[in-house]
Amino acid sequence: MTILLFCLSIVSYGQVEWSEKQKEIIQTMEALSETTAPDGKGADAYGAFLSEDYNRWTIGSSKTNNKENWVDGFKSWFDDGWRVSERKQEIMEILIFENYAHTRRIVSETYLGPKGDISVSKAALAEVWEFKDNKWLLLRVNIHPLEIE
Secondary structure, X not given: OOOOOOOEEEXXXXXXXXXXXXXXXXXXXXXXXXXXOOOOOOHHHHHOOEEEEEEEEEOOOOOEEEHHXXXXXXXXXXXXXXXXXXXXXXXXXXXXXOOEEEXXXXXXXXXXXXXXXXXXXXXXXXXXXXXXXXXXXXXXXXXXXXXXX
16 A cells, blocks of 8 residues: 655745745644644644634535534544545735734645545635734635646
């Protein structure tokens, strides 16, 4: 069986350099992603990056998820043995307004299941991050699934 290694690559469009605050948000995105990797720390570590008022919606769905629902679902997925073995993100923009940041990015992920199952996804994310207690927390995310090329 081929072992897939977790890989996070970042491509930015429209902006050559990031400010220090923008870099903090990118580092937070990376740390959040690392919780889902083969050696990731799982649901509790993932949940630590979410605001208490976290809300997630996938466009086309009639359901939104709050922090508790999303972390519970992630815990089940992670405990079943699923991991993100590869992730690529294209950051379109990061706009910061006082204690909030609005980000737009495209994320492609490869998931590795407990029996070697592989699944892939690609989605456009529009996010709102909140700077609270001296750290960036994900407050809102709207996800638009994209076709895999």
